[in-house]
Amino acid sequence: MYRAPVDDIAFALNEVAGLRGAIEDGLFPDLSADLVEAILGEAGRFAGEEVAPLARIGDEDGAVLKDAAVTMPEGWKDLYRRWVDGGWNGLSLPQEHGGQGLPGMLGVAALEMWNSASMAFGIGPILTMGAVDALEKHASDALKAVYLPKLVSGEWMGTMNLTEPQAGSDLAALRARAERADDGTYRIFGQKIFITYGEHDFTDNIVHLVLARLPDAPAGTRGISLFLVPKFLPDDNGVPGARNDVFCASIEHKLGIHASPTCTMIYGDGFAKDREPGAVGWLIGEENRGLACMFTMMNNARLAVGMQGVAVAEAAYQKALAYAQERRQGKAAGHDGDGMAPIVLHPDVQRNLLTMGALTQAARAIAYCCAHATDMAEAKSGDAARHWQERANLLTPVAKAFATDVGVDVASLGVQVHGGMGYVEETGAAALYRDARIAPIYEGTNGIQAIDLVMRKLPQSGGEHVIGYIAELREDVEAVRASNLPEFGRSAEKIAAALDDLEAATRFMQAALADGRADEALAGATPYLRLFALAAGAACLGRGAVAAKSAERIALCRFFCENLAGETGALRERACEGAESLAQAAAALK
Amino acid sequence: MYRAPVDDIAFALNEVAGLRGAIEDGLFPDLSADLVEAILGEAGRFAGEEVAPLARIGDEDGAVLKDAAVTMPEGWKDLYRRWVDGGWNGLSLPQEHGGQGLPGMLGVAALEMWNSASMAFGIGPILTMGAVDALEKHASDALKAVYLPKLVSGEWMGTMNLTEPQAGSDLAALRARAERADDGTYRIFGQKIFITYGEHDFTDNIVHLVLARLPDAPAGTRGISLFLVPKFLPDDNGVPGARNDVFCASIEHKLGIHASPTCTMIYGDGFAKDREPGAVGWLIGEENRGLACMFTMMNNARLAVGMQGVAVAEAAYQKALAYAQERRQGKAAGHDGDGMAPIVLHPDVQRNLLTMGALTQAARAIAYCCAHATDMAEAKSGDAARHWQERANLLTPVAKAFATDVGVDVASLGVQVHGGMGYVEETGAAALYRDARIAPIYEGTNGIQAIDLVMRKLPQSGGEHVIGYIAELREDVEAVRASNLPEFGRSAEKIAAALDDLEAATRFMQAALADGRADEALAGATPYLRLFALAAGAACLGRGAVAAKSAERIALCRFFCENLAGETGALRERACEGAESLAQAAAALK
Structure with missing residues (x-):
C-alpha cells in the first residue's frame, strides 16, 4: 500500500526547487517551514489512508454510465466528500474565493500524493483547478461570483471540453458551434469526446468549459471562443436549478484509470425537452480569444499531468521495493542467512529498483522546479516575474513529457521486478502499468x-x-x-x-x-x-x-x-x- | 487487422539469417526456396484470416474455469482444430513421429505469425513443441511411441510444470515430490503455479512435464527429476482412459493474454477418488537429471518467447502505421492537399513509427539468426555442430530478452501513435500493450x-x-x-x-x-x-x-x-x- 514519501517531497520542494529559500526571502509571508511540513504530512496521511484503499475497487468496478448519469465506484463519492471537507481542493486556490492561497508548489505536492494513491481519483481535481484558473483570469465578475466559490471549495467540479473526433492535437479543426442569444448568453451545440470527469455523482453541479465557434468566427484557431456551460443552471442564489442541454452520451472502455469517467458530451441536442435546444453558455474572456484562455489552464494542467507521471512512478517504485525485500529467490553475495536471499540483494534487481528510484526523483525535481517558477512569477513583478514565467514556460513541457514517460517506464520495470506476480492483476503492479499509460497522451x-x-x-x-x-x-x-x-x-x-x-x-x-x-x-x-x-x-x-x-x-x-x-x-x-x-x-x- | 509481413520474414530468414545459403548448400534437401515461400504464404494467410479475427473475443472473454475444467473462448476450440488440421503443429517436428521435419527456422517463422495474430493463441503450441523436444531427446521408446505421435499432430498438447510459489527463478527451491511405485511408474504430489495451458478444452488429453523430487534426492538442483503426467492415462491402445490425479485449482486474472489459461495445478491431492492418491507419472531421462532435460525444452521455448516479442511488435507497428496513415491532424511540410495532413507526415510521428519498425526488424533478425544456428547445429556434425550449438546458446538469451523488451517498447509507442484512441480498448493497441508485458517475464x-x-x-x-x-x-x-x-x-x-x-x-x-x-x-x-x-x-x-x-x-x-x-x-x-x-x-x- 502506498505510503506518501513526505520527506522526499519536502526535500525536493525545499532544497532542490527552492521553496525554503523563497520562504526565507519572505515571498510567502503566510508560510513557514513547519506549516509546509504539517500540510505535507496530513496530505500524505489522507492519500495513504483514505484514497489508496479505494484505488482497487475503482479499478475493478470503474465508473458506470446509465441513462446519461455516471455512478462512481462504491465509496468514492464519500471519499471525495471527505477530501473536500479536508480543504484539499482549495489548498493553492485563491483566498478571495475561499481557498487557502498557498503556493502552487504545495498544491502540486499534494497532487502527487493523491495521484500516487489513485490516478483515477487524482485527475478529477486537476480539471477543477484548471477551471478555477481560467475563470479567475478571464471570466466576468458576475460569473466569478457564482462559480468560483463553489469550484474552489470543491462543491462543484470543472471540466475542459476541447477534443472532438476530428480535432485532437489540432484544435483548428474544431466544429462545436455557439450562437448568441438575446440575453447575452450563448447556445452551444456539438459533440466533445474524451472529456475527463464530464459526468459523475461527486457533486451537485459540473461546470464545463467548452471551446466552440461563433457563426461569424474566422477559420482556424483564431475563431475559437471559450464558454462556461453548467450541467445545472444556477438560480439567482447560485443553487443548481434547471437541467442544461448537455448530456453524457457514452463513456470510454479504457486501458486504465477505470474510475475516471471519460465522457462523450453532447451539447444542444435537445435532450432537455422543456427548453429551446442548445446548451446555455456564458462567454469567458473575449469572443474568438478562447484558445488563449484555454492555454492558461492548459499550462497548469500539463504540470499536473506531469505530477501524475511522478506519482505513478513513486507508487510503482514503492510496490516493487516492498516486493523485492519480501520475495526470496536464489543466493546473493550480500546474504549471510541460510535460506534464499531476498531478491533485493541481486544486482540485476537492484539495477531495476535504482533506475526506478533515480528516474522518479529526477522527474519529481524537474516538476517541482517548474511549480516553483510559476509561484515565483506570481510572487514577483516586472522583469523578475517575466523571467520566472519564462522559466515555467520552459519547464512545463519537459516536466509533462519526461515525467509521464518516466511513469510508464518505471511502472513497466515495477511489473518486471514482481516477475510472474507482476502480470497477475491482484498484485496491483499491472494496474499501475495500465494507469500510467494515459499520462503521455492526454493534456497534449x-x-x-x-x-x-x-x-x-x-x-x-x-x-x-x-x-x-x-x-x-x-x-x-x-x-x-x-x-x-x-x-x-x-x-x-x-x-x-x-x-x-x-x-x-x-x-x-x-x-x-x-x-x-x-x-x-x-x-x-x-x-x-x-x-x-x-x-x-x-x-x-x-x-x-x-x-x-x-x-x-x-x-x-x-x-x-x-x-x-x-x-x-x-x-x-x-x-x-x-x-x-x-x-x-x-x-x-x- | 494483422497482415503477415511474409516478404519481410522471408527476407530475414533467407538473406540475414542464412536460410537461402543453407538450402543452396544442400543442408535441407527436402526444402526449396519455392517451398519456403509457399509455406510462409499459407501460414500468413491462416494467421491473418483465421487466427487474428478471434484475438479480440479471446481478450474480452478469456479462458473460463468451472469445476476444474477450463472452457476456451467461443470459436477458439474450432480454430485450434483447423490449425492442427492444417498441419501447422508438426511443421518443424520430427518426421518419424508424423511431423513435417522442416527446419526450425520455418517453425519459428510460423510462430511469429500466430503470435502476431494472437499471443494468447500462439503461446499454446510453444509448450507442446517444448514437450516434443524433451520427450524426443530423453524419453524411453515406449513413452515416445504413445505420446509423440499425438503431440506432434497436435491431437494432444503439452505443458511445462516448473514454477511453485516459492520456486520461480530459483528452481533449487522446488518441493513437488515424486514417489516410486512398484510398477516402475511414479506418484507425483505437489502444487505448480503459472502453468500455461495447464487445462483447456482444445484437446482430449494434456501431457504435463513436471519437475519433482524423489524422496532420496540430493538437495538443490541436482535432486530434481522430470516426469510425464498425462491428464488422462492412455490405455494400451493409447486412448485416453482413467482421469489422472492432476487438476486445475484456479486460473490467474492477468493483465493480458486472457485467452491463455494460466493455471495452478494440483498433483496428487486425491481428487480422483477411485484411485490411490498421487498423480501417475513416468520418468523422463534419468532420476535427478530432470533439470538438464528441462533445459532442452527451455532453450527452444526461450527463442519462441522471443518470437512473441517480435510478433507483438510487428502487430503494434502495423496497427500504428495504418492509424497514422488514416488519421488527419494539423499541417505537415510534405502534405500538398487542402485539409489536414495524415499524421504519418509529421516528423515526430515518423520517428515513433520508424523506431518501432527498426527495432522490430532488428529483433526479428537476431531471433532468426538464433533459429538458424539451431538448425545448423542439427544439420552439421562434429566441430561444426558444436560451433553452431554455441552460436544458438549465445543468441538465445539475446533473442529472448531483447525481442521481448522490444515488444513492450514498440507496443507502448503504438499506443502513443494512436493518441487518445490508443488508450481506448476498442482500438486494439492497448491489448497489444497488455499482452506484450508477459514476454519479458516468463520462460526466465x-x-x-x-x-x-x-x-x-x-x-x-x-x-x-x-x-x-x-x-x-x-x-x-x-x-x-x-x-x-x-x-x-x-x-x-x-x-x-x-x-x-x-x-x-x-x-x-x-x-x-x-x-x-x-x-x-x-x-x-x-x-x-x-x-x-x-x-x-x-x-x-x-x-x-x-x-x-x-x-x-x-x-x-x-x-x-x-x-x-x-x-x-x-x-x-x-x-x-x-x-x-x-x-x-x-x-x-x-
Whole structure:
C-alpha cells in the first residue's frame, strides 16, 4: 500500500526547487517551514489512508454510465466528500474565493500524493483547478461570483471540453458551434469526446468549459471562443436549478484509470425537452480569444499531468521495493542467512529498483522546479516575474513529457521486478502499468510537448532564457565538485558532459529555427526533450545531494549520473543529426 | 487487422539469417526456396484470416474455469482444430513421429505469425513443441511411441510444470515430490503455479512435464527429476482412459493474454477418488537429471518467447502505421492537399513509427539468426555442430530478452501513435500493450537471460566463441562500406562503433568473471545484453540492406544506425563502470 514519501517531497520542494529559500526571502509571508511540513504530512496521511484503499475497487468496478448519469465506484463519492471537507481542493486556490492561497508548489505536492494513491481519483481535481484558473483570469465578475466559490471549495467540479473526433492535437479543426442569444448568453451545440470527469455523482453541479465557434468566427484557431456551460443552471442564489442541454452520451472502455469517467458530451441536442435546444453558455474572456484562455489552464494542467507521471512512478517504485525485500529467490553475495536471499540483494534487481528510484526523483525535481517558477512569477513583478514565467514556460513541457514517460517506464520495470506476480492483476503492479499509460497522451501528447519546447520555448527572450538556464545548472556541477566528496564518484564530470550535450543541442535547435529548417528541429524534438530532462535531472539531483550531504542522496545522484545520464551523448546525436536519416526512411511510411 | 509481413520474414530468414545459403548448400534437401515461400504464404494467410479475427473475443472473454475444467473462448476450440488440421503443429517436428521435419527456422517463422495474430493463441503450441523436444531427446521408446505421435499432430498438447510459489527463478527451491511405485511408474504430489495451458478444452488429453523430487534426492538442483503426467492415462491402445490425479485449482486474472489459461495445478491431492492418491507419472531421462532435460525444452521455448516479442511488435507497428496513415491532424511540410495532413507526415510521428519498425526488424533478425544456428547445429556434425550449438546458446538469451523488451517498447509507442484512441480498448493497441508485458517475464525473466548470457554463454570455448561472433559481424561493416552507396550515410561507422563497444564490454565481462568479480559482471549484465543486441541488430540490418540493395531497407538500416545504435556507448559505460555506483546506492534498498 502506498505510503506518501513526505520527506522526499519536502526535500525536493525545499532544497532542490527552492521553496525554503523563497520562504526565507519572505515571498510567502503566510508560510513557514513547519506549516509546509504539517500540510505535507496530513496530505500524505489522507492519500495513504483514505484514497489508496479505494484505488482497487475503482479499478475493478470503474465508473458506470446509465441513462446519461455516471455512478462512481462504491465509496468514492464519500471519499471525495471527505477530501473536500479536508480543504484539499482549495489548498493553492485563491483566498478571495475561499481557498487557502498557498503556493502552487504545495498544491502540486499534494497532487502527487493523491495521484500516487489513485490516478483515477487524482485527475478529477486537476480539471477543477484548471477551471478555477481560467475563470479567475478571464471570466466576468458576475460569473466569478457564482462559480468560483463553489469550484474552489470543491462543491462543484470543472471540466475542459476541447477534443472532438476530428480535432485532437489540432484544435483548428474544431466544429462545436455557439450562437448568441438575446440575453447575452450563448447556445452551444456539438459533440466533445474524451472529456475527463464530464459526468459523475461527486457533486451537485459540473461546470464545463467548452471551446466552440461563433457563426461569424474566422477559420482556424483564431475563431475559437471559450464558454462556461453548467450541467445545472444556477438560480439567482447560485443553487443548481434547471437541467442544461448537455448530456453524457457514452463513456470510454479504457486501458486504465477505470474510475475516471471519460465522457462523450453532447451539447444542444435537445435532450432537455422543456427548453429551446442548445446548451446555455456564458462567454469567458473575449469572443474568438478562447484558445488563449484555454492555454492558461492548459499550462497548469500539463504540470499536473506531469505530477501524475511522478506519482505513478513513486507508487510503482514503492510496490516493487516492498516486493523485492519480501520475495526470496536464489543466493546473493550480500546474504549471510541460510535460506534464499531476498531478491533485493541481486544486482540485476537492484539495477531495476535504482533506475526506478533515480528516474522518479529526477522527474519529481524537474516538476517541482517548474511549480516553483510559476509561484515565483506570481510572487514577483516586472522583469523578475517575466523571467520566472519564462522559466515555467520552459519547464512545463519537459516536466509533462519526461515525467509521464518516466511513469510508464518505471511502472513497466515495477511489473518486471514482481516477475510472474507482476502480470497477475491482484498484485496491483499491472494496474499501475495500465494507469500510467494515459499520462503521455492526454493534456497534449508528449510529441506535442516536445514540439512546444523546441518551437515556442527555446526562442524565449531571443533564445537567451534557455541558455541562461543551462548556465545556472552549471553551478550545480561546481557545487558537486566543490563538495570534494569522493562518494560522488564521477557525478560532476557526467553532469557537465550532459549539460554540454544540452547546450550544443539547444544551439543547434535555435539555429535550425532561425535558418528556417523547422522540419529538422521537429524531427529531433523528442530526443531533445529527453536530453534536456536527463541533463536537468542530473543537475537537480546533484544540487539536492550537495544540500543534503546524506550518503543515500549522494549515492542515488551518482547512480543517475553514471548509469542514466550517459544517454545524453546519443540523444544529442539523434536530436542534431537524426533528421536526414529520418526523412530518408520515412518515405516508405506514406 | 494483422497482415503477415511474409516478404519481410522471408527476407530475414533467407538473406540475414542464412536460410537461402543453407538450402543452396544442400543442408535441407527436402526444402526449396519455392517451398519456403509457399509455406510462409499459407501460414500468413491462416494467421491473418483465421487466427487474428478471434484475438479480440479471446481478450474480452478469456479462458473460463468451472469445476476444474477450463472452457476456451467461443470459436477458439474450432480454430485450434483447423490449425492442427492444417498441419501447422508438426511443421518443424520430427518426421518419424508424423511431423513435417522442416527446419526450425520455418517453425519459428510460423510462430511469429500466430503470435502476431494472437499471443494468447500462439503461446499454446510453444509448450507442446517444448514437450516434443524433451520427450524426443530423453524419453524411453515406449513413452515416445504413445505420446509423440499425438503431440506432434497436435491431437494432444503439452505443458511445462516448473514454477511453485516459492520456486520461480530459483528452481533449487522446488518441493513437488515424486514417489516410486512398484510398477516402475511414479506418484507425483505437489502444487505448480503459472502453468500455461495447464487445462483447456482444445484437446482430449494434456501431457504435463513436471519437475519433482524423489524422496532420496540430493538437495538443490541436482535432486530434481522430470516426469510425464498425462491428464488422462492412455490405455494400451493409447486412448485416453482413467482421469489422472492432476487438476486445475484456479486460473490467474492477468493483465493480458486472457485467452491463455494460466493455471495452478494440483498433483496428487486425491481428487480422483477411485484411485490411490498421487498423480501417475513416468520418468523422463534419468532420476535427478530432470533439470538438464528441462533445459532442452527451455532453450527452444526461450527463442519462441522471443518470437512473441517480435510478433507483438510487428502487430503494434502495423496497427500504428495504418492509424497514422488514416488519421488527419494539423499541417505537415510534405502534405500538398487542402485539409489536414495524415499524421504519418509529421516528423515526430515518423520517428515513433520508424523506431518501432527498426527495432522490430532488428529483433526479428537476431531471433532468426538464433533459429538458424539451431538448425545448423542439427544439420552439421562434429566441430561444426558444436560451433553452431554455441552460436544458438549465445543468441538465445539475446533473442529472448531483447525481442521481448522490444515488444513492450514498440507496443507502448503504438499506443502513443494512436493518441487518445490508443488508450481506448476498442482500438486494439492497448491489448497489444497488455499482452506484450508477459514476454519479458516468463520462460526466465529478462534479468535471468542477461545473467545467463554473461555467466554461461560468454565463457563458451574459453571465451573465443563470442569474440569470433563479433569478428563475423565486422564483415557486415565491411560489406556496407564496400557497397559504396551514399544512402547508407554513416551506417558503417556507427555499426563499427557499436561493435567496438560490444567487444570492449565483452572482454570486460570475461575478465571480471576470470578475476572472480562475478558481482561486477552481474551488475552490468542487463545493459550488456542490450548493447549486444543493438550492435548485432545493426550489423544484421546492414547485412540485409547490402543483400537487398533496396532503398527502403538501406534507409531503415541507416535510421537504426544513426538514431538507435548510438546508445551503445552509454550502455558500455553502464555495463563496465556502473557496478560501483550501483553497489553504493543499493545500500539504501535493503
